[in-house]
Amino acid sequence: MPGRDLFYRLARKTPPEFRFAVKLHQSVTHTRERPLAESAGRFRAALEPLVREQKLGCLLAQFPYSFKNAPENLAYLGALRRELPDLPLAVEFRHRSWITQGTMDFLKNEGLAYVCVDEPGLPNLVRPVAATTAEIAYVRFHGRNAAKWWHHAEARERYDYEYSEEELSEWVPRIRRLAEQARTVYVVFNNHPRGQAVTNARVLRRLLGL
Numbered sequence: 001m002p003g004r005d006l007f008y009r010l011a012r013k014t015p016p017e018f019r020f021a022v023k024l025h026q027s028v029t030h031t032r033e034r035p036l037a038e039s040a041g042r043f044r045a046a047l048e049p050l051v052r053e054q055k056l057g058c059l060l061a062q063f064p065y066s067f068k069n070a071p072e073n074l075a076y077l078g079a080l081r082r083e084l085p086d087l088p089l090a091v092e093f094r095h096r097s098w099i100t101q102g103t104m105d106f107l108k109n110e111g112l113a114y115v116c117v118d119e120p121g122l123p124n125l126v127r128p129v130a131a132t133t134a135e136i137a138y139v140r141f142h143g144r145n146a147a148k149w150w151h152h153a154e155a156r157e158r159y160d161y162e163y164s165e166e167e168l169s170e171w172v173p174r175i176r177r178l179a180e181q182a183r184t185v186y187v188v189f190n191n192h193p194r195g196q197a198v199t200n201a202r203v204l205r206r207l208l209g210l
Contacts, residue, residue, distance in 0.1 A: 067093070
């Protein structure tokens with residue numbers, strides 16, 4: 001669990017216009033060994049320097065593949081929203097069962113942003129759906145390394161992938177459509193093991209004409 005001092009230093013080291021998209025701690029999204037109110041409360045307290053300096057763009061709640069569309073998990077998302085009522089929160093699903101109109105309606109009602117993902121086209125993984133359910137939109141590129149997604153020695157291997165310009169071009173009209181519907185669009189590259197994220201971010205920026 002990161003401490004308040006870490007976010008204080010990050011706020012001090014960055015220019016006034018800088019915004020952070022912060023990933024929620026695994027105790028909130030994965031292990032859940034402590035009560036939600038405790039885990040979310042500790043994380044919220046640590047974030048205070050970013051909130052105070054208006055440098056928190058949004059929080060990313062990335063749930064694991066095992067977190068499937070079920071009543072108890074919908075209830076958990078609602079509880080998470082109540083624990084962090086004042087913060088922009090984006091939710092990333094890994095299991096395809098969530099990709100329904102009912103999910104999108106739920107996210108809109110709760111003020112939660114749907115995270116659009118690009119990942120391998122394997123059974124039951126989320127397909128590249130571009131949807132806006134809140135004031136912010138969020139796109140996350142994981143790479144399309146299907147061979148290493150489930151079978152790897154280290155977790156980072158699944159993200160060892162470099163997108164072609166043609167693959168990134170598929171997202172240009174989607175991102176532009178998101179930008180028409182949302183106040184802010186965050187586009188994040190998670191294909192990081194050998195620096196591919198930086199390379200691909202530069203290519204996409206050019207394709208978008210930014």
